[in-house]
Amino acid sequence: MPTSSGQAGTRPEDETPPETQFDDMDQQRHAGLLGMWVFLLTELLLFGGLFAAFAILRLQYANVFAEAAHHLDLKLAAINTALLLSSGLTMMLAELAAGARLRKVAVYWLLATILLGLAFLAIKGFEWYSEFRHQLMPVLVLPFRYPGEQPAIAELFFNLYFIATGLHAVHMLVGIAILVVMLALVRRWRRPDRLDRQLHIAGLYWAFIDVVWVFIFTLFYLLRG
Amino acid sequence: MTSVVYSENEDRHATPRDYLSGGWSIRSWLLTVDHKRIAWLYAVSITGFFFFGSAAALLIRLELISPAGDLLSAESYNKLFSLHGIVMVWFFLIPSIPATLGNFLLPMMIGARDMAFPKLNLLSWYIYTLGGLFTLAAVIAGGVDTGWTFYTPYSTLFSNSAVLAAATGVFIVGFSSILTGINFIVTTHTMRAPGLSWLRLPLFVWANYATGLVMVLATPVLAVTLLLIALERVLGIGIFDPALGGDPLLFQHLFWFYSHPAVYIMILPAMGVVSEIVACFSRNPIFGYMGMVLSIMAIALFGFVVWGHHMFVSGQSMYAGILFSFFTFLVAVPSAIKTLNWTATLFRGQISFSVPMIYALSFLELFTVGGLTGVFLAALALDVHLHDTYFITAHFHYIMVGGAVTGYMGGLHFWWPKLTGRMYSRPWATVAALALLIGLNLTFYPQFLLGYAGMPRRYHSYPEEFEILQVLSSLGAGVLALGYLLPLIYLSWSLRHGEKSGPNPWDATGLEWQTPSPPPVHNFAETPVVTEEPYAYK
Numbered sequence: 001m002p003t004s005s006g007q008a009g010t011r012p013e014d015e016t017p018p019e020t021q022f023d024d025m026d027q028q029r030h031a032g033l034l035g036m037w038v039f040l041l042t043e044l045l046l047f048g049g050l051f052a053a054f055a056i057l058r059l060q061y062a063n064v065f066a067e068a069a070h071h072l073d074l075k076l077a078a079i080n081t082a083l084l085l086s087s088g089l090t091m092m093l094a095e096l097a098a099g100a101r102l103r104k105v106a107v108y109w110l111l112a113t114i115l116l117g118l119a120f121l122a123i124k125g126f127e128w129y130s131e132f133r134h135q136l137m138p139v140l141v142l143p144f145r146y147p148g149e150q151p152a153i154a155e156l157f158f159n160l161y162f163i164a165t166g167l168h169a170v171h172m173l174v175g176i177a178i179l180v181v182m183l184a185l186v187r188r189w190r191r192p193d194r195l196d197r198q199l200h201i202a203g204l205y206w207a208f209i210d211v212v213w214v215f216i217f218t219l220f221y222l223l224r225g
Numbered sequence: 226m227t228s229v230v231y232s233e234n235e236d237r238h239a240t241p242r243d244y245l246s247g248g249w250s251i252r253s254w255l256l257t258v259d260h261k262r263i264a265w266l267y268a269v270s271i272t273g274f275f276f277f278g279s280a281a282a283l284l285i286r287l288e289l290i291s292p293a294g295d296l297l298s299a300e301s302y303n304k305l306f307s308l309h310g311i312v313m314v315w316f317f318l319i320p321s322i323p324a325t326l327g328n329f330l331l332p333m334m335i336g337a338r339d340m341a342f343p344k345l346n347l348l349s350w351y352i353y354t355l356g357g358l359f360t361l362a363a364v365i366a367g368g369v370d371t372g373w374t375f376y377t378p379y380s381t382l383f384s385n386s387a388v389l390a391a392a393t394g395v396f397i398v399g400f401s402s403i404l405t406g407i408n409f410i411v412t413t414h415t416m417r418a419p420g421l422s423w424l425r426l427p428l429f430v431w432a433n434y435a436t437g438l439v440m441v442l443a444t445p446v447l448a449v450t451l452l453l454i455a456l457e458r459v460l461g462i463g464i465f466d467p468a469l470g471g472d473p474l475l476f477q478h479l480f481w482f483y484s485h486p487a488v489y490i491m492i493l494p495a496m497g498v499v500s501e502i503v504a505c506f507s508r509n510p511i512f513g514y515m516g517m518v519l520s521i522m523a524i525a526l527f528g529f530v531v532w533g534h535h536m537f538v539s540g541q542s543m544y545a546g547i548l549f550s551f552f553t554f555l556v557a558v559p560s561a562i563k564t565l566n567w568t569a570t571l572f573r574g575q576i577s578f579s580v581p582m583i584y585a586l587s588f589l590e591l592f593t594v595g596g597l598t599g600v601f602l603a604a605l606a607l608d609v610h611l612h613d614t615y616f617i618t619a620h621f622h623y624i625m626v627g628g629a630v631t632g633y634m635g636g637l638h639f640w641w642p643k644l645t646g647r648m649y650s651r652p653w654a655t656v657a658a659l660a661l662l663i664g665l666n667l668t669f670y671p672q673f674l675l676g677y678a679g680m681p682r683r684y685h686s687y688p689e690e691f692e693i694l695q696v697l698s699s700l701g702a703g704v705l706a707l708g709y710l711l712p713l714i715y716l717s718w719s720l721r722h723g724e725k726s727g728p729n730p731w732d733a734t735g736l737e738w739q740t741p742s743p744p745p746v747h748n749f750a751e752t753p754v755v756t757e758e759p760y761a762y763k
Contacts, residue, residue, distance in 0.1 A: 021332075021339035021416070023752065031341040031415040038407045038441055046445035049479055053453070053464060056475055140460060152463070153470045159462040163453070 016191045029197050036201045040208045043171075047212050050167070054160050054219055061157075064150045066225025068157040071136060071146070076127050077221045080120050081213065087116035088210045091179075094186075095199050103189050106199075110183045113206070117176045124169060128162075137162065164216050168209070175209050178202050243646070243743040258343035259746060264329035264644075266350045271317050271325065272713070274357065278312035279709065281305045286668075286702040289695045294686035302685035303370040304386065310373025311391060315398050316357055318629050319487060322494035323440075324349075324405055326636045327433040329644060331409060333737040334430050336418025336755065338747040341411040342404075349404035356398030363390035372683070374484070377465035377476040381457045389458055396451040399444045402490070406440030409433050418736065420755035424518070427735055427759050428511065431518050432497025435525040439486045439493070442529070447483035450476065477539055481532035489528040491625055492592075493521060495632025496563060499585045502639050503567050505733040506582035507574025510760040513566045520559035520566075527556040537608045546605055553603035560596050564589065579731070580651060583658040584635030591627025591665060595620060598673065613683075616676025619669045626705075627665055634661065634712065641716065642730045646742040647723030653715045661708035667701025734761050 022028040058065045094109035131137050138144040138155045139162060146154045182202050185195055244261045247253050254262060284305050288296040297305065328346065332339055340346050363369050366387040371380040380388050413434045417426070426434075454476070456462050463469020465476045504511050511517060533541060533549030567589060576582070598620040602608050611617065638658075642648055671694040680691050687695065729738040740749050 020747070021337065021341065021343060027415055031411050034414055035342060035407055035411045038410050042403050042407070042441050042445045044445075045442055046449050049446040049449035049482070050453075053475060053479065056472065057464070057470075060472070061470065138462075150470075156463055156470050159456075159464065163456065163462075 016194055025193070032197060032201055033204070036204045040204065043208060043212075047164075047167070047215070050160075050164055051215065051219065054164070057156060057160070058219075058223065061150075061153045063225070064148075064153040065157050066223065067148050068146070068154040069221060069224035071134070071148075071154075072161065072221055073127050073130065074221050074224075076123055077217055080123050081217050083116050083120045083123070084210050084213050087113045087120070088207055090116060091203050091206045095196075095203050098186060098192070098196050098199050101192055103186065103192075106186050107183065110179060110186060114176055114179050114183065117172060117179070121169060121172055121176075124165065128165075131158075161220050164220065168212055168216055171209050171212070175206050178205065242745060243741065244746050245743055247746065256347075258339070258347050260328050260332050260340050260343065260346055261644075261744065263346050263350055264325050267320055267324040267328060267353070270350070270354065270357065271320055274312050274316035275709075278309050278317060279706070281309035281312070283702065283706065285309065286699040288685055289687070290699045292687050292689045292692050292695075297685055299685050300370065301368075303372075303683070304368035306683060307369050307372050307391075308364060311360060311369070311395065313625075314373055314487070315395050316353075316360065318491045318625055319398075319402055320353065320405070321491070321629060321633045322498060322636060323402075323409070323433055323436050323490070324353075326498065326633070326640060327409065327429075327436075327494060328405070330640060330737055331430055331433055332412060332416070333740065333744060333748050334427050334735060335413065335416060335421055336736045336749060336753045337412060337416040338749070340408045341416060342408050345404045346408055349401040349408075352401040352404070353398055356394045356396075356401065359390055359394030359397060363387040363394060366390055374480060375451070375454060376480075377454065377457070377473045378467070381454060381465060389455060392451045392454055396448055396455075399448050399451075402440045403444050406437035406444070409437030410441065413437075418753050418755055421736075424515070425755055425757075425759050427497075428500035428514075428517055428521070429494075429497035431521050432493045432500070435521045436490050436493045439490050439525050439528060443483045443486040443490075446479060447487075450479040450483070453479075474536070474539055474541060477536050478532070481535045482529075485532040485535065486525075486528045488621075488624065489524055491629040492632075493524060495588065495629045495636075496521070498632045498636035498639070499567060499588050501733075501735070502581045502585040502635055503570050504760045504762060505639075505731050506579055506585070507571045507576045508762045509570050509572075509574040510758070510762055511566065512569035512572070513562075514759065516562055517566055520562045523559040524556060527552060527559070531556055534603060534608070537605055538612045550603055550605045554600065557596065557600050557603070560592075564593055564596070580649075580654040580658055581635050581639035581731075583655065584631055584638060584661070587658065587662040587665075588628060588631045588635060590662070591623050591631055595623030595627050598623065610679075611676060613681055614676035615672040615680050615682060618682050619672035619676060622669045622672075623665075626669070631661060631665075634658070637712070637716075639731070640737075641719070642726030643737060643742050643744070645720055645723070646726060647719045648726045648730060649719040649723055650715045653711060657708050657711035657715075659708075660704050660711065664701050664704030664706070664708050668698050668705055669701070671695070671697045671701075734759065 016025070018025050018028040022031065090109045090112040094106050094113060097106035097109055128137070132142070135143050135145040136158055138158055144151070144155055144158070146158075148154060179202060182195075182199060185198070189195070244259055247257075247259075254266065257263060257266075284297065285302070288294070288302060294302070328340075364387075368386055369384070369388055369391040370386045371384050371388055371391075375388065375392060380392075413426070413430060453462075453464055457465055461469075463471040465471045465473050467473060500511055500517065531549060531553045533545055534553045537546050537550075578586075598616070602611060602617065602620060638649070638654060675691055675694050675698075678691070680687060726742055728741050731738075736749075736753055736755070737744075739753060
């Protein structure tokens with residue numbers, strides 16, 4: 001676990017007053033973390049509704065959906081999964097480094113996390129582009145030419161796929177934006193105890209995006225019958 | 226992060242100034258992070274929307290005075306009841322008690338200086354306002370005619386009205402309740418005063434905490450559902466369209482997964498208000514405090530597994546129907562425990578019929594009628610007959626107006642001296658409270674009979690044999706309007722001319738009464754320490 005314990009605050013150079021509504025730093029730290037956890041609960045149910053819709057249609061049209069999944073690029077998605085899981089590790093290392101007050105190390109690990117995130121998005125973008133080229137992107141007026149059986153049902157699969165991966169990509173963009181801000185803050189290195197807490201909260205969000213991707217990967221790519 | 230707005234009132238050790246003395250400039254209101262001022266921002270906004278939604282209801286009741294559809298075309302009638310539903314559910318009832326009284330009182334009741342996230346609190350009001358603007362845009366664009374439920378495939382394929390603008394408004398306003406929910410949960414968990422253990426919390430705090438949980442867990446599902454509706458309408462994605470392989474019933478599942486718990490978002494805070502009032506005006510501790518706490522949490526929990534009772538006749542499987550019916554009967558148990566405990570609290574109490582108490586006792590009557598008729602509807606076979614009739618309309622208005630609105634009005638009258646430091650005119654307030662009770666029964670009781678006789682909802686014309694009951698109902702709406710307009714007048718009047726109330730005019734327990742009225746900016750001169758159980762009235 002990253003060190004977000006109270007001892008860090010006892011060092012004189014780290015001392016910061018809590019915001020006015022809190023009694024002390026510990027209370028503020030606890031509130032911030034709990035706030036992020038509750039927010040993630042909300043996010044979980046946002047994706048949960050989508051996954052429930054997918055699950056119902058997947059059961060209803062088991063064969064067509066399993067067949068359609070073969071037209072997704074499993075290799076690229078597997079690479080992406082590896083990238084994103086690694087970024088979870090580098091994020092954790094950045095938190096540990098900040099907890100140990102190693103500013104430079106923290107900067108490098110944060111940078112690595114951001115680069116891994118960007119690489120994920122680049123590959124995802126390429127994947128979307130190749131689906132567009134194969135005319136498997138049923139968005140707006142784009143032509144949809146699905147070679148398998150029951151193209152109308154397969155279209156449903158691809159629609160859900162683009163909604164789920166699109167919503168996830170939006171979350172990735174938000175996550176990367178947060179990490180860029182954190183990078184700037186860590187480089188500046190004021191109030192390290194506060195940075196420590198903020199990094200931990202940012203890390204929770206990043207970990208959540210990882211977990212959602214694991215579910216998307218499993219549901220859309222691996223359930224191919 | 227810099228705290229800009231606190232700075233002008235920052236000095237904690239100076240003589241406490243009340244939260245209204247910070248000035249009346251627009252900036253002091255629109256940039257405030259004080260939970261008490263944000264509560265007022267919400268109170269003014271929801272009052273505006275309430276009268277907007279009421280105007281639609283008034284037109285509906287006017288149309289229904291005569292059997293022929295002569296005042297409004299069928300189309301305008303559809304748009305009016307849709308508007309009434311959308312505005313009342315999302316822009317009045319959902320935020321009503323939590324965002325106003327809850328916002329104001331929750332930190333005070335737990336002895337805190339503010340919410341855990343004051344800026345998110347303000348942001349939630351701005352999001353609410355933005356959502357409201359979209360809804361107004363939908364009205365200006367000609368209105369929406371889908372009903373407040375946006376059922377597919379009508380809403381996605383056929384309706385020619387402003388579905389997209391209205392759905393966007395509701396989508397946006399959802400995030401304001403999510404932020405409120407997060408604030409309630411985190412504040413209750415982390416900011417209780419020393420000695421204030423969970424089982425010493427006032428039931429109003431428990432109720433708002435449970436409401437926060439429901440808001441956080443249910444609202445995102447509505448968000449994703451409306452997102453799918455919007456995508457389906459714009460891009461022609463067929464998730465809910467049977468012609469494209471989609472499933473319209475799936476929409477109803479997702480929609481009611483939010484919208485049934487939403488009923489508990491409306492009623493739980495009202496239950497919290499009633500607990501405070503009943504204990505105070507019978508000078509008795511709440512009977513069965515622990516049972517009350519467990520019931521609140523049970524209602525919040527069971528609320529998530531009953532959504533299918535909206536779909537008994539929609540073609541879901543019979544076995545699902547039986548299960549949902551069972552859970553719906555089950556949710557009546559904690560509700561009944563609460564009602565019995567309130568009644569037992571009255572037993573051998575020194576009851577005084579102050580204005581808030583009249584509202585609380587009205588709540589008991591109205592909630593009992595609404596709750597018991599809900600048990601009728603939980604029965605599968607009976608629901609086949611009563612589904613989509615006026616019986617349903619009457620049932621949920623007894624809960625939403627009789628429960629949630631009555632609770633809100635009771636709370637407003639109970640805590641008004643705390644909110645403003647002033648007392649309102651008690652005779653006028655008594656008249657208004659009785660008008661609400663009588664008007665509500667007169668409006669909606671005839672609708673039970675109409676529904677039982679088989680009159681379906683959502684028609685602007687009807688056979689002549691229903692005329693007497695419909696006219697009675699419209700008459701009741703007139704009395705009800707009096708019950709809403711009077712408080713607007715005498716409460717506004719009291720702001721300037723009401724007598725000063727002092728810190729604790731009702732001689733009530735609870736931390737919020739131990740600080741001046743109106744409270745100082747940071748609520749308490751010093752953090753209170755709690756040494757006794759809640760409701761120590763004897």
